[in-house]
Amino acid sequence: NSKVIQTPRYLVKGQGQKAKMRCIPEKGHPVVFWYQQNKNNEFKFLINFQNQEVLQQIDMTEKRFSAECPSNSPCSLEIQSSEAGDSALYLCASSLWGEGSYEQYFGPGTRLTVL
């Protein structure tokens, strides 16, 4: 079972408001990923980190989304100005990425509703 912790489980925001969600990766996992799963259950990769450094991010993330994984603190994903189209399930995953273990383990997700 996954030990990735995500908070809050549900988040309701108005358009234009900030929305922030947090993730604690599984202990010992240096790589963290954020995904968006839309109402059609399609996944979109947003950004990933290795320790505190960004490895890869998509264009959408560079504009209204900000994310960080500070040392000794939860990782976070923040939408600066929420739009209706941002309503989705936001999933955090972590990975050991090494020693024969390359799979990602998902947290329970934060379901964002933008009114």
Next chain:
Amino acid sequence: GDSVTQTEGLVTLTEGLPVMLNCTYQTIYSNPFLFWYVQHLNESPRLLLKSFTDNKRTEHQGFHATLHKSSSSFHLQKSSAQLSDSALYYCALNNYAQGLTFGLGTRVSVFP
């Protein structure tokens, strides 16, 4: 970029019958990592199977799949479906520490 194509839409079957979900992929990398995730209603994806070894069968919880690099395939099979297997199934691919590329998902509904 990478892409994953899997059995589309809804697969309905009777409990006890076999199930097979197709998955093919495209990538420029010669050593991709392939995964099957299962997502039950109101839950997050849970890892079901993983492979990065060509022609080696991997098994878990009655499901099995074999990565065939020659045909870029990683089909999921189970010999006898159970009611509890009703869920969304995703085939996914990645390379190194990149984000996963998911297929569009297959919804499996098992009836008594």
